[in-house]
Amino acid sequence: MPVRVGIVGTGAMGAVHARVLAEAVAGARVAAVCDARGDVAEAVASEAGGATVHAGGSDVVADPGVDAVVVASPADTHAELVLACLEAGKPVLCEKPLAATLEDCRRVVAAEAALGRRLVQVGFMRRFDPGYAELRRRLRAGEIGTPLLAHCVHRNAHAPGFFTSDMLITDSAVHEVDAVRWLLGEEVARVTALAPRSTRRVPGGVRDPQVVLLETDSGVLVDVEVFVNAVYGYDVRCEVVGEDGTLELAPPAAIVARRQGVAGVAVVQGFQERFAAAYVAELRAFAAAAARGTVAGPGAWDGYAAAAVAHAGVESLRAGRPVDVALDAQAPVAAGR
Numbered sequence: 001m002p003v004r005v006g007i008v009g010t011g012a013m014g015a016v017h018a019r020v021l022a023e024a025v026a027g028a029r030v031a032a033v034c035d036a037r038g039d040v041a042e043a044v045a046s047e048a049g050g051a052t053v054h055a056g057g058s059d060v061v062a063d064p065g066v067d068a069v070v071v072a073s074p075a076d077t078h079a080e081l082v083l084a085c086l087e088a089g090k091p092v093l094c095e096k097p098l099a100a101t102l103e104d105c106r107r108v109v110a111a112e113a114a115l116g117r118r119l120v121q122v123g124f125m126r127r128f129d130p131g132y133a134e135l136r137r138r139l140r141a142g143e144i145g146t147p148l149l150a151h152c153v154h155r156n157a158h159a160p161g162f163f164t165s166d167m168l169i170t171d172s173a174v175h176e177v178d179a180v181r182w183l184l185g186e187e188v189a190r191v192t193a194l195a196p197r198s199t200r201r202v203p204g205g206v207r208d209p210q211v212v213l214l215e216t217d218s219g220v221l222v223d224v225e226v227f228v229n230a231v232y233g234y235d236v237r238c239e240v241v242g243e244d245g246t247l248e249l250a251p252p253a254a255i256v257a258r259r260q261g262v263a264g265v266a267v268v269q270g271f272q273e274r275f276a277a278a279y280v281a282e283l284r285a286f287a288a289a290a291a292r293g294t295v296a297g298p299g300a301w302d303g304y305a306a307a308a309v310a311h312a313g314v315e316s317l318r319a320g321r322p323v324d325v326a327l328d329a330q331a332p333v334a335a336g337r
């Protein structure tokens with residue numbers, strides 16, 4: 001029997017998840033959906049092969065025909081939906097952030113700990129990207145010795161009009177925060193967010209680009225350039241510098257073209273394209289784990305820790321100084337992937 005998945009929020013990410021579940025995850029099917037916009041939910045339900053359309057997220061969670069839930073509605077809806085899934089004993093894949101506030105992240109970590117088993121997966125899909133997975137495997141194998149530094153780049157062609165200065169950290173750099181924690185196997189202890197001259201392409205005083213410096217517990221220093229209106233495409237890079245060499249993600253292209261005096265690779269235009277394989281692997285892992293009554297990959301603690309670093313980054317941006325990260329939530333059920 002395939003795992004019957006309910007999706008709350010069928011906007012950009014919810015629609016991607018619905019399509020991937022319907023087309024690429026043999027062990028699952030989309031059983032129910034809801035969205036604040038009924039027409040959007042209806043369209044996704046019919047594309048996914050005729051899922052039930054519910055009025056609200058709590059109806060999706062409570063549906064006896066739903067075994068597991070994907071939460072892809074806006075951040076301020078996440079905590080209550082995830083807590084409802086824990087209450088119902090249903091595995092949940094919650095898109096980042098785990099919750100809109102650190103207090104709500106702590107509530108989720110505590111509720112899962114009280115339950116005593118892992119039911120919360122957070123949508124940090126880079127952990128399922130083949131490049132990042134190989135980078136971690138080779139780091140862990142000791143290929144470049146002890147890591148000392150990392151350089152990360154996160155550029156989007158254009159950000160949505162509602163993107164604020166804070167969101168460059170809470171919505172974009174937060175992916176690097178999780179990736180760095182996972183690659184290096186340690187927490188981030190201090191954050192410094194710096195905003196150089198801003199691009200004139202974005203009106204309204206949005207600080208874009210930014211450089212976010214992360215210092216880990218053991219003293220690895222990571223610089224993250226976030227530039228969400230970089231125009232030319234979607235570009236994610238990561239190089240870890242160790243005592244014996246460096247490991248860097250290769251450009252995600254199969255072909256190098258040499259023509260008219262130029263050798264080059266195409267730059268992808270969006271995260272859906274760049275991380276297509278990761279979204280598939282993420283949902284396959286979620287469905288396989290849900291069939292066993294649990295989840296895979298990044299968990300509630302990872303969602304909390306990444307949010308704590310992002311909140312410290314926002315504070316640093318405003319205060320103009322480094323900010324220490326205090327992780328004071330209850331101990332997690334089990335470590336993330």
Ligand SMILES: NC(=O)c1ccc[n+]([C@@H]2O[C@H](COP(=O)([O-])OP(=O)(O)OC[C@H]3O[C@@H](n4cnc5c(N)ncnc54)[C@H](O)[C@@H]3O)[C@@H](O)[C@H]2O)c1
Pocket residue numbers: 008009010011012013014034035036037040056057072073074075077095096097123124125171271
């Ligand atoms: N992992 C990733 O790569 C990635 C990428 C983009 C967005 N996200 C995350 O996914 C989530 C959704 O982002 P998005 O870009 O799809 O936004 P979106 O605005 O495209 O979609 C959100 C949808 O939720 C619906 N909605 C609003 N309130 C709702 C409610 N109470 N119940 C049910 N539906 C509701 C909206 O009508 C909309 O269709 C966010 O948390 C975002 O941070 C993750």
